[in-house]
Amino acid sequence: MNIWLLKMAWRDGRKNAGRLLLFTASIVLGIAALVGINSFGESLRGQIESEAKELLGADLEVSSRSPIPEKVLQRFDSLGFKSASEVSFASMVYFPKSGGTRLINVRAMAGEFPFYGKIETNPNRDQIYFDKAQKALVDQTLLMQFDAMPGESVKIGKLIFDIDASVLKVPGRSAISTTVAPPVFIPLNLLTETGLNELGSRMNYKLYAKYPSGFNPAEIEKSLRPWLESQELEVDDVNDRKDSVGNAYTDLTGFLNLTAFIALILGCVGVAGSVNIYMKEKLQSVAILRCLGASGVQAMSIYLIQVIAIGLVGSIIGAVLGASIQMLLPGLFAEFLPFEVGLKISWTAIIQGIVTGTVAALLFSLFPLIKIRKISPLKAIRASFENRETDRLSILIYLLILLFVIGFAWLQLDSIGQALIFTTGLLVAFALLAGTSALIIWLVRRFFPRNVSFILRQSLANLYRPNNQTLLLVVTIGLGTALISTLLISQDLLVNKLKFSASGANKPNMVLFDIQSGQIDSLRVLVQREGLPVISAVPIVTMRLEGIKGRSIGEIRSDSLNPVDERFLNREYRVSYRDGPSDSETLIKGTWPKAVKDNKDSIFISIEEGIATELHAALGDEIDFNVQGVMVKTYVSSIRKVDWQRMSTNFLVMFPTGVLEKAPKFHVLLTRFDSTAQSANFQKAVVTQFPNISIIDLELVLNTVDEVLGKVSFVIRFMAFFSVFTGLLVLIGSVLITKYQRIHESVLLRTLGALRHHVLRINALEYIFLGSLAALAGILISLLAGWLLAWLSFETAFRPDMPMLIIVYAAITSITLIIGLASSGGVFTKPPLEVLRRE
Amino acid sequence: MKDILEVDQLTKIYRSGDQLLTVLDTVSFRVSAGSACAIVGASGSGKTTLLGLCAGLDSATSGSVMLHGSPLENLSEDEKAKLRNEHVGFIFQNFNLLPTLTALENVMIPLELRKSKNAKSRALELLAEVGLKDRGGHYPSQLSGGEQQRVSIARAFANSPSILFADEPTGNLDGETSAGIEALLFDLNKKSGTTLILVTHDLDLASKTGRILQMKNGRIVTNQAEGQDAIIEKPTF
Numbered sequence A: 001m002n003i004w005l006l007k008m009a010w011r012d013g014r015k016n017a018g019r020l021l022l023f024t025a026s027i028v029l030g031i032a033a034l035v036g037i038n039s040f041g042e043s044l045r046g047q048i049e050s051e052a053k054e055l056l057g058a059d060l061e062v063s064s065r066s067p068i069p070e071k072v073l074q075r076f077d078s079l080g081f082k083s084a085s086e087v088s089f090a091s092m093v094y095f096p097k098s099g100g101t102r103l104i105n106v107r108a109m110a111g112e113f114p115f116y117g118k119i120e121t122n123p124n125r126d127q128i129y130f131d132k133a134q135k136a137l138v139d140q141t142l143l144m145q146f147d148a149m150p151g152e153s154v155k156i157g158k159l160i161f162d163i164d165a166s167v168l169k170v171p172g173r174s175a176i177s178t179t180v181a182p183p184v185f186i187p188l189n190l191l192t193e194t195g196l197n198e199l200g201s202r203m204n205y206k207l208y209a210k211y212p213s214g215f216n217p218a219e220i221e222k223s224l225r226p227w228l229e230s231q232e233l234e235v236d237d238v239n240d241r242k243d244s245v246g247n248a249y250t251d252l253t254g255f256l257n258l259t260a261f262i263a264l265i266l267g268c269v270g271v272a273g274s275v276n277i278y279m280k281e282k283l284q285s286v287a288i289l290r291c292l293g294a295s296g297v298q299a300m301s302i303y304l305i306q307v308i309a310i311g312l313v314g315s316i317i318g319a320v321l322g323a324s325i326q327m328l329l330p331g332l333f334a335e336f337l338p339f340e341v342g343l344k345i346s347w348t349a350i351i352q353g354i355v356t357g358t359v360a361a362l363l364f365s366l367f368p369l370i371k372i373r374k375i376s377p378l379k380a381i382r383a384s385f386e387n388r389e390t391d392r393l394s395i396l397i398y399l400l401i402l403l404f405v406i407g408f409a410w411l412q413l414d415s416i417g418q419a420l421i422f423t424t425g426l427l428v429a430f431a432l433l434a435g436t437s438a439l440i441i442w443l444v445r446r447f448f449p450r451n452v453s454f455i456l457r458q459s460l461a462n463l464y465r466p467n468n469q470t471l472l473l474v475v476t477i478g479l480g481t482a483l484i485s486t487l488l489i490s491q492d493l494l495v496n497k498l499k500f501s502a503s504g505a506n507k508p509n510m511v512l513f514d515i516q517s518g519q520i521d522s523l524r525v526l527v528q529r530e531g532l533p534v535i536s537a538v539p540i541v542t543m544r545l546e547g548i549k550g551r552s553i554g555e556i557r558s559d560s561l562n563p564v565d566e567r568f569l570n571r572e573y574r575v576s577y578r579d580g581p582s583d584s585e586t587l588i589k590g591t592w593p594k595a596v597k598d599n600k601d602s603i604f605i606s607i608e609e610g611i612a613t614e615l616h617a618a619l620g621d622e623i624d625f626n627v628q629g630v631m632v633k634t635y636v637s638s639i640r641k642v643d644w645q646r647m648s649t650n651f652l653v654m655f656p657t658g659v660l661e662k663a664p665k666f667h668v669l670l671t672r673f674d675s676t677a678q679s680a681n682f683q684k685a686v687v688t689q690f691p692n693i694s695i696i697d698l699e700l701v702l703n704t705v706d707e708v709l710g711k712v713s714f715v716i717r718f719m720a721f722f723s724v725f726t727g728l729l730v731l732i733g734s735v736l737i738t739k740y741q742r743i744h745e746s747v748l749l750r751t752l753g754a755l756r757h758h759v760l761r762i763n764a765l766e767y768i769f770l771g772s773l774a775a776l777a778g779i780l781i782s783l784l785a786g787w788l789l790a791w792l793s794f795e796t797a798f799r800p801d802m803p804m805l806i807i808v809y810a811a812i813t814s815i816t817l818i819i820g821l822a823s824s825g826g827v828f829t830k831p832p833l834e835v836l837r838r839e
Numbered sequence B: 001m002k003d004i005l006e007v008d009q010l011t012k013i014y015r016s017g018d019q020l021l022t023v024l025d026t027v028s029f030r031v032s033a034g035s036a037c038a039i040v041g042a043s044g045s046g047k048t049t050l051l052g053l054c055a056g057l058d059s060a061t062s063g064s065v066m067l068h069g070s071p072l073e074n075l076s077e078d079e080k081a082k083l084r085n086e087h088v089g090f091i092f093q094n095f096n097l098l099p100t101l102t103a104l105e106n107v108m109i110p111l112e113l114r115k116s117k118n119a120k121s122r123a124l125e126l127l128a129e130v131g132l133k134d135r136g137g138h139y140p141s142q143l144s145g146g147e148q149q150r151v152s153i154a155r156a157f158a159n160s161p162s163i164l165f166a167d168e169p170t171g172n173l174d175g176e177t178s179a180g181i182e183a184l185l186f187d188l189n190k191k192s193g194t195t196l197i198l199v200t201h202d203l204d205l206a207s208k209t210g211r212i213l214q215m216k217n218g219r220i221v222t223n224q225a226e227g228q229d230a231i232i233e234k235p236t237f
Helices: A003-014 A017-050 A052-056 A070-078 A140-145 A188-194 A218-230 A238-281 A283-291 A296-325 A329-336 A347-373 A393-413 A416-446 A454-462 A470-501 A520-529 A553-558 A566-570 A609-615 A676-689 A698-737 A739-751 A756-793 A802-823 A832-838 B047-054 B077-087 B103-113 B119-129 B145-157 B175-192
Strands: A060-064 A082-095 A100-110 A120-122 A135-139 A153-156 A159-169 A183-187 A204-210 A234-237 A510-516 A534-548 A572-577 A585-590 A603-608 A622-627 A630-642 A653-655 A666-671 A694-697 B003-016 B019-032 B036-041 B062-067 B088-091 B163-167 B195-200 B211-216 B219-225
Touching: A003 A017, A003 A296, A003 B103, A017 A052, A017 A238, A017 A296, A017 A329, A017 A347, A017 A698, A052 A238, A070 A082, A070 A204, A070 A218, A082 A188, A082 A676, A082 A694, A100 A140, A100 A188, A100 A676, A100 A694, A135 A140, A135 A153, A140 A159, A153 A183, A159 A183, A159 A188, A183 A188, A218 A234, A234 A238, A238 A283, A238 A296, A238 A347, A238 A393, A238 A416, A238 A470, A238 A698, A283 A296, A296 A347, A296 B077, A329 A698, A347 A393, A393 A416, A416 A470, A416 A756, A454 A756, A470 A698, A470 A756, A470 A802, A510 A520, A510 A676, A520 A534, A520 A666, A520 A676, A534 A553, A534 A566, A553 A566, A566 A609, A603 A609, A609 A630, A676 A694, A694 A698, A698 A802, A739 A756, A756 A802, B003 B047, B003 B195, B019 B047, B019 B062, B019 B195, B019 B211, B019 B219, B036 B047, B047 B062, B047 B163, B047 B195, B077 B088, B088 B145, B103 B119, B103 B145, B119 B145, B145 B163, B145 B175, B175 B195
Parallel strands: A100 A183, A135 A159, A572 A653, A603 A630, B036 B195, B036 B211, B088 B163, B163 B195
Antiparallel strands: A060 A204, A060 A234, A082 A100, A082 A153, A082 A204, A120 A159, A135 A183, A153 A159, A510 A666, A510 A694, A534 A572, A534 A622, A534 A666, A585 A630, A603 A653, A622 A630, B003 B019, B003 B062, B211 B219
């Protein structure tokens, strides 16, 4: 590079060093967030690598919905594996002291699990043996919820267990994963005595193994895995777990990186805005240089070097800050991680951040920079001369920025389709914000209130004065506002939808399941005695697919062109029967299957539209089921649409009456409670009389959703705040950069007789208008996004929480006002001439 | 003597909305190397436009300018910039020093642009010649108007130009300072043998050149060479 250009960039920049550094402030937060997340991601990957065995707790895990065949255990023994067994399922727990009941995840264990890592308990148990002792390990949050502690007792099924210790951490499990159903560990030997492993209980069976020393894991892939899979067992080894956990967190860090990237883009827009004003001030200098013989490219290069330098400095500051932010992230993600993350400096993340920041700042600043090439030297002798030529290079810059954004999103999302959706979404948001801002300014100009006070008129007029930053600020602050309010609206939509699904007199808000056939009548009596309605009680029969359209499942599986997903071939189908569709079902094709009155009658069934697509089944097609050992041939007589979001019992496959009545089955009962006390009393009565029956009530669902959303949205909000703060930094930068212009206006106004408080009020009103504009534009976008989400994703009516949005509006406007006035220091308080001299 | 500047049928028309505004109307004249010439006229008469076109700062609507043997209309912007750097000097009414550069650095620019190896020592010599030997480290804001114009003159002579364009060089200065600047300008011009094209309202200053071109409504109305008696209209402002 030409040394003279470097010298000139330095000479020109040194007097503006403060201002140039101010430009960099806008990108600092975006880079900090990027570097922080990427460093954290790298630490996370390192931790997954080093703690892979602890994530699984074993070398190998075999799981199934049915009991693991004995021959598997025998084969493990023959290979010298150490093994441990687990049967887990949802059930109710009852705390005798407080009388509290709750849905839990029972984990009945045998053997020395975990082989790697440990179940952390309080009091600490160095080695946990699950033997015949009637002791349970209970999740700490569950104990806290019911004010119970180790030494007291807990009832699970028909057995009362002593609480041996509270469980603080389980290998491979994050805190948030236990929110829905907290775990309670009991000895597997006592499972039968609890009476919970009866028909209908949805059990998960697992066998964990630890290889003997010197065992070659490659053997697993060669012979053991295919053999296990042929037994319809799922196999997970350390590498599988490493991949699945790694992928999940790569997705998470990728998503967070995109939110950080939005902050960076906003910062870059801010830098471009600042550089634009800076370049306007430099027009005369550039024209002089052109007069003295510098070429357009030489003149542009001087400022290009300055922008690269400030991008680099900003990115380095951001990277240093990011390395510090990384320290906060383990705390932020503690609930989501199955292990503690040791932090280390990631040089890769730091270098990536610095390069990304510098390139992004440069790309966005190219718009004002390329104009320098075209600055006429005539400007040196004729200040009013303006070159209105359009620059074709700007199209290339738009393309470069677009490619940069798509490329970055592609790297994070690993999908070009999603990257394009992200980029389009971002472009639409920018266009909407810019459009809203332009429209409001046009409206202000078009319907300018000429009869209002001078102060109000002056502050309104400031929104569209030359060198105004209105558009820039509305876009940067508005996008941050849009992110936060869309998040709040989505959270609200989800919770409201759940509440709405159970509102109305006849809508159920409690589901009782795992009810045995012999219990259903007594349960009905109990429900009615407690003053609750039986809204519906449906029988459920489990079955598996045996064939489709005359081809056996085995044939379909071995067909290399098989279009049906394994999951739908292997799954257990839970089927019910009735004579007509329910409120949540709509027939799309065919007619409801007729009741079977004679053994010789063909059996017609109704299938849900989604499963019809997955199985490639149409009206009239034959589907064969294995109903617990009995083969049943059926034909599709109708295809239904099911509203899965209703709190009701819905099924993929419905049989007619007259077929499954005698098959082994269990029942689900829906009821409705009106008060928390009524729900608690009823649950206590059910758990006491029918310990095997599990209950989910809407309150539990709502509380769980609230808790999970609260934790998830806290993380997202944390990231969204980077965008909001970036917007505010752009505001500070913009106020400081235009300060000179403001001082001149202030001096002029004061010379003409305006008092200091007049100038202060004009500026304050301007910031209120700016903040209002940005907040309004952001909220409008979030309302649009919320409406689209309600319509397309949640399929519910859109009723935005207006008080919440008003709070967001007021907060953003106030922050803009405060920051605007705070950054204007000197404009109002110092005598104008003194300020001018200092400037 | 050879002509350093040949202006032939030069016309400049600006478009303002739907209206066309002819600022220069078929202007022709020649300036021989080493001579001094003043362009005078009222505000809006087209003299600054003419200066801009002659120096290659702007492009004409029609007509031609031959500067130092190069037809400007055939040169690209970068070629014109090179020509300015090698053969042209400028002095402006508002000095046009780069505010972020010191006096010395301002003078060094033309030399550095042509990759001169002894830019600094040459710039120091020039500052000494204009009487600002000890002010090289000062920024323009730390100098008085007269001092700034001296720096500007030093910068203009830095590349030993064949032709020097001066646009109202004393327009922003008081009488006493103006006299000093005028003396310096003509002294350096004489010593270096540079052609001087001066745009001014000041008829006294104009009369110190060998030739006066008076402009009115975009045309040269008087072309008075040295020794000729002609009535120069007193400009009205």
